[in-house]
Amino acid sequence: MTDTGRRNSRTLSGLSHQGGPALWLAIGAPLLGGALLVWQAWTLADILGRSIEGGVPLATLAPGILLILALLLARAALGAIGERAGTAAAEAIKLHVRATLFSHLLARSPRAAEQPQAGAASAAIIDQVEALDGFFARYLPAMVQATILPLAFGAIILPLDWLAGLLFLVTAPLIPVFMALAGWGAQIATDRQARALSLLSGRFADRLRGLLTLKLFGRADDETAGIVAASDELRRRTLRVLRIAFLSSAVLEFFAALGVAGVALYVGLTFIDYLQLRATPLSLELGLFLLLMAPEVYSPLRLLAAHYHDRAAAKAAIAEIEAQLGVLPSSPLPLGERSTLLGRVRGPFLDAAGEEGPLTRPSADLSPRGRGEERGPLAVTVAGLTLRTPDSARIILADTDLHIPRGEHVAILGPSGIGKSTLLEAIARLRAHEGGIALDQRPLVEWPETELRARVTMLGQRPRIFAGSLADNIALARPGASRAEISRAAELAQVSPFADALPEGLDTLLGEGGLGLSGGQAQRIALARIYLRDAGLILLDEPTAHLDAELELAMLDDLKRYARGRTLIIATHSLAVASRMDKAWRIAGERLLPMPLPKREGRSVA
Template sequence: MRGAASALEHDPSAALEKPPREQSRWLMALARAARLPLLLAGAAPLVSGVLLVVQAWLLASVLDAAIVGRAPRQELIGGILGIAALMLLRACIGWAGERAGASAAERIKRHVRQSLFRRLVRKGPHWSRSRAAGELASAVVDQVEALDGFFAKYLPAMAAAALLPVAFSVVLLPVDVIAGLVLLITAPLIPLFMALVGWGAQGASRRHLRAFARLSGFFADRLRGLSTLKLHGRAEAEAESVVAASDALRLRTMSVLRIAFLSSAVLEFFAALGVAGVAVYIGLTYLGFLDLRWTPLTLQAGLFCLLMAPEIYAPLRQFAAHYHDRAAALAAVTQIAALFDGLPQDEDMRGEAGGEPVRTTSADRGKGAALMAGALSVQAPGRGLPVLSDASLALAPGEHAALMGPSGIGKSTLIEAIARLRPCQGDIRLDGRLLADWSEPALRGRVALIGQKPQLLAGSIADNIRLGCPGASDAAVQDAARRACVLEFAAALPQGLDTPLGGRGHGLSGGQAQRVALARLFLRDPGLILLDEPTAHLDEATQERVLDEILEFAAGRTLLLATHAPAVAARLGRILRVAGGKVEDA
């Protein structure tokens, strides 16, 4: 870990890498998801800028009338109230603009997270198993969160910085040409030098986010294997590794902050130079040391120039404050693209694979599904030969079949391929339609899969059973638990089905967890049931009862059950055997 952290820290080429143009375009295209609030957020500083000009001119007029014209206070009340009203109105516009920007950012982040989640679902568990879970979680949560400042702050500030300084300088030209030209010349220098600093900020942000994602994955993996590490006496050594990784991340964070402070220093230097130049020019003109005007410089004109001079740099100062948000967003997009094998495209945004996806109808419910697979080949990582090669399988609607063969021969692989959870080559058809043509919700409604390693979440036993049908009533959950023989052990627990479980079903044995997962099946109405060793961890008596309930529930439905037990296979109408990459009738 130390070596990897060092390599990342001292990789100068990484700082000079620019994200592909497609990533920048993709980031800007996300604005379509929140077009109206972004327009409001961008328009708010522009409207506020117009009101600022009126406010500055009105304030200069009031001061000129009070000092030069010696106007009584009563005559100044109207102008003072106007200034107060403009300040209040500008504050309200600024608040509305910030709310609109925050709303746009939240809408876009939700849109991106849903797209990434759809891509995760579409790629399936076979793809996600090859990635570090902590890095994927960090991408969906932390990397997407890095987009917040780009849309909420950077884009509105960029619109204001691009228009307001030039507009303010042009407004000053009729009042005083010299002051307007000084500000018009010095203002564009700030974005130029900020861009030079920004290249380094973008590289530093990219390295920082990459290290943060790796630290998230590193910490999640160590936390998951904490009991194993303690058993092997590696807890203290891994704790030191976590400390070292955290220190490396702290150093990267400080490098990003140093560049951010440098960017602010560049802006403040040029802003102070421009404001000081205007102030010196106006002061020397009033003292009579400079005479570059055709007409005398009035107090109102001089005050107006002095009031507007710092405001010309205010949008640029705001832009500089949020310039690192752009670098952080681009770095986050680069990290997301690397982790997800590219950025979410239109099909991920829409949630469908394109075309006309097959959907289930009420006529399909309760009916067995027809399954046909031909020329099926599946390659497993780390194995030279394919697990399945030119295999074929056909199940008629309502047919029950047992799938047998030694461990590692490909039974689970075949079941996962049929459920579209593992990439494969060949032709798989469900109800006569290609498996790839089915939409994800329709396929999951038509096919039910209970694997060897059930996924249980932190929550009660009832909550885990209800994953099969989130809207199931308590009575339905109770009946499903009875049919899966869950009540036999849940009755002995203090809270019964409401007993809370830890992550991954911590607190239950392997057989108990298998029965909880199996109970979900009885809450569903699939046409094809795929079971992988559903009775492997059960004693003989419980196995018989569970199998009775499975066969009763599967009546009229198509069932494919992988098992090693001849007694279980004998109760199904057909036995298939996997051998030599083929599937044949026994």
């Protein structure tokens, strides 16, 4: 086994602890059923022997017959309990793995270089994690049964008949040997199939996102043909896996049938006195017991062979998850941080603790004081900051210093592509940088993720609009916001004028990506989210780029009033926007330079 295979096996072994008592019950129930099987086989052999050889009347045998029926029912109940417990354990483990992967994926910076493709990440969290089901629900209990029960059955039979016991103990281990040989080929085929599934999922998601661009450039038919080819490749790889699984099962069934036939031949030849290898005659009860137990000795091994491909699928799934998302973390993020992250993406149907149900508040006052939260503004200090493009080919800012006191409103000016967005992302800890950035004299790297996201909010140039109502999209910023708060945020962001013209107002459903909205309308919906946050630092990137002059002034007035008592940084190319701020800087020649603004009452000039 390779180092990767050993690591994947250790990962699966570590995940088994998440199954809890249900997994132990799934393993223990079949073992207890195996003990009852020996009792049942011996009782049945005894009843038949006494009835055939001794001519014992049926009434005398009735208690034994009732015992057999009771044992059958008990074994059936244990089988159902074990299967149900295995399913429950597998579901618990899959839930743990998905929560772990999802929480750590959300904790990454969206600008991180190692961020996986959306389609590949979705395939890993949904499809690959689902492939773990068979391993914990079926393979793991079957492996324990195959390890213990054949040896236990052989140990019980060996004192009763040394030749039959020896035959069981010699032939039974041959099945795992051939199973391992077949498993090597199955593992390679399964790894390739899992990789093909991830590639197809990632390709399909990316092409679906860029469908409009493909249509505009006449590439839709070519990409459709590519997806069909990838789908066909996945089909061929899946059939290869199934072919190996069926072939290995047929081989193992062959060896199991040989073992059962050997015991039957030995018992038959002994009864007709053609073969005498025993010191004492073989009784009918013992002969029947051996015949009844012969298939049961191999049954756990055959069951393991049937589910052996689940092991290969699980190991391939772990390898693909690690390839797409990195090494599988041992545990999810802490509950508080996980709830905050889940709340950011699951919308207004989760309260602050992550539980379902709206968290209503009677007040529509959006100020910190009105919500009973007085956190205050944040000061921003930048020292020796150097920013580069993601490929490190060009320096955007070099050795830059900047200090923004608490509660000050400033503008960062410059043409498109100069680096304004990159600077805001660096302050929000969404972009790698060199040098120091501190918020309230506290280094940015020392801020816990949950606290940082609660105190800093940012609106980019291309906000994400999800499929849902206008109200749902606004409430994404604060799960559980009351309807009054959502309506007030919509008014401040100038969403109400166009929402009121829609048939269902704020309850009007939007398409994925804001289909049907203009750029300015989508920007205003995203700006409304800002008004639901209690952030001490607000970072806005071209918030009024798609608006006319009159609407721009109205939005800036509302924004300035809301941001009173908060630190506000706006990246813009508009002098009209910058003139309404307290101070302004412009980016020029890899430097951040102060920019004089016309004097206005209540505003200092940089």
